[in-house]
Amino acid sequence: xxxxxxxxxxxxxxxxxxxxxxxxxxxxxxxxxxxxxxxxxxxxxxxxxxxxxxxxxxxxxxxxxxxxxxxxxxxxxxxxxxxxxxxxxxxxxxxxxxxxxxxxxxxxxxxxxxxxxxxxxxxxxxxxxxxxxxxxxxxxxxxxxxxxxxxxxxxxxxxxxxxxxxxxxxxxxxx
Amino acid sequence: xxxxxxxxxxxxxxxxxxxxxxxxxxxxxxxxxxxxxxxxxxxxxxxxxxxxxxxxxxxxxxxxxxxxxxxxxxxxxxxxxxxxxxxxxxxxxxxxxxxxxxxxxxxxxxxxxxxxxxxxxxxxxxxxxxxxxxxxxxxxxxxxxxxxxxxxxxxxxxxxxxxxxxxxxxxxxxxxxxxxxxxxxxxxxxxxxxxxxxxxxxxxxxxxxxxxxxxxxxxxxxxxxxxxxxxxxxxxxxxxxxxxxxxxxxxxxxxxxxxxxxxxxxxxxxxxxxxxxxxxxxxxxxxxxxxxxxxxxxxxxxxxxxxxxxxxxxxxxxxxxxxxxxxxxxxxxxxxxxxxxxxxxx
Numbered sequence: 157x158x159x160x161x162x163x164x165x166x167x168x169x170x171x172x173x174x175x176x177x178x179x180x181x182x183x184x185x186x187x188x189x190x191x192x193x194x195x196x197x198x199x200x201x202x203x204x205x206x207x208x209x210x211x212x213x214x215x216x217x218x219x220x221x222x223x224x225x226x227x228x229x230x231x232x233x234x235x236x237x238x239x240x241x242x243x244x245x246x247x248x249x250x251x252x253x254x255x256x257x258x259x260x261x262x263x264x265x266x267x268x269x270x271x272x273x274x275x276x277x278x279x280x281x282x283x284x285x286x287x288x289x290x291x292x293x294x295x296x297x298x299x300x301x302x303x304x305x306x307x308x309x310x311x312x313x314x315x316x317x318x319x320x321x322x323x324x325x326x327x328x329x330x331x
Numbered sequence: 332x333x334x335x336x337x338x339x340x341x342x343x344x345x346x347x348x349x350x351x352x353x354x355x356x357x358x359x360x361x362x363x364x365x366x367x368x369x370x371x372x373x374x375x376x377x378x379x380x381x382x383x384x385x386x387x388x389x390x391x392x393x394x395x396x397x398x399x400x401x402x403x404x405x406x407x408x409x410x411x412x413x414x415x416x417x418x419x420x421x422x423x424x425x426x427x428x429x430x431x432x433x434x435x436x437x438x439x440x441x442x443x444x445x446x447x448x449x450x451x452x453x454x455x456x457x458x459x460x461x462x463x464x465x466x467x468x469x470x471x472x473x474x475x476x477x478x479x480x481x482x483x484x485x486x487x488x489x490x491x492x493x494x495x496x497x498x499x500x501x502x503x504x505x506x507x508x509x510x511x512x513x514x515x516x517x518x519x520x521x522x523x524x525x526x527x528x529x530x531x532x533x534x535x536x537x538x539x540x541x542x543x544x545x546x547x548x549x550x551x552x553x554x555x556x557x558x559x560x561x562x563x564x565x566x567x568x569x570x571x572x573x574x575x576x577x578x579x580x581x582x583x584x585x586x587x588x589x590x591x592x593x594x595x596x597x598x599x600x601x602x603x604x605x606x607x608x609x610x611x612x613x614x615x616x617x618x619x620x621x622x623x624x625x626x627x628x629x630x631x632x633x634x635x636x637x638x639x640x641x642x643x644x645x646x647x648x649x650x651x652x653x654x655x656x657x658x659x660x661x662x663x664x665x666x667x668x669x670x671x672x673x674x675x676x677x
Contacts, residue, residue, distance in 0.1 A: 312350065316369070323369055323370060
């Protein structure tokens, strides 16, 4: 099973994406988002990116999703919609599930999948593996490079975050 | 809005477009588009009524979808070329997806449905920024990837845009919707020549921005958003009726005004490349545009439309001071003799 761990995790990833894109109430969407975040973290970590996976858990799930969960809990209704309560939601979920099952069967049956791009197993993605160059892990070097060579990116993203706060305050201020 | 916050947000809109135009890394371009989109939402919502909020939501949804498509095209390009530099896009799938994403951002057919609705829901100044500044960033990316765009898709979108821009504007009396359909048609002209000579796209963009700026300034000056209120300008400021006439005819592409220059150059470039039916069709469909401009000039400048006022001129308490209006009017009507200067662009 360990050789197919990335494949299994990516199937769970896609299924959880289908789960929240079929639009149940936000609180259940957040629940599935937690699952998808955790599974995505697992995929990154099985390629050796332990730092990035930790970032997903800490910042994404532990920061942004917690805030989202609290605001949704304040604004939720008495009987929030589940996947089985509304025919449309259930229909979309089942459709997405069916498409994923068919894709999985296609991948398992034939050697190569050539839908938008040619994909023939996880070996294709090995070039993006975070390699180990001896003593240092390249992944941590990448994070360090963000603050040295990528200073402009840090400035731009920091400014975007500040302006994002200003924009949100402006939009929700009302008259 | 607090003036400091408004200035910050407006500067962020400018910064977003500048980042898009000056970056060499695809991710920075995407970041620039998102920054632009995020910061223009409160500008579109300057007045708090349900129309502006609906228009801002529509704008946000379409542009966010376009950004997502752009990101997917960037990643497919990364997969096939292994690098993030802006050059031509090497994979045809990525090229088609990127062209569709940029067409959604510009408002080309078949992604044009948001342009009249969003332009109608917002104030005149916001509509001005939307129809002029927001076109610069996607057009600069189209310019940079122009060697690799699929010609069939590009020309289909261009011709359909000219058609939709002409026919869609025929039934309109609201000035902002007329300007929106005019924008769709002009974008069609710009993208038609993109694969043959992208410099002419930039020329058309420049002249289009000047003319649209002038038209919007004239509308803001008379605070008119419908044909009916525009037709009363003979009573308020008779001089602007003449200026509206000149600018509208320039937008319609009539010689000897400067709006003729891009159309002439585009038709010349297309015929140099052995396509004759296409520029003929484009020129004929531009007549649809000219028709509704003529209808505006008829009710505004060529006739003294009936109004409730008995006197020759209304009593003016204070006039809005419009920056740069005289130079804009001169540039949007008298630039045609400068056409030979285009040879310096080689």
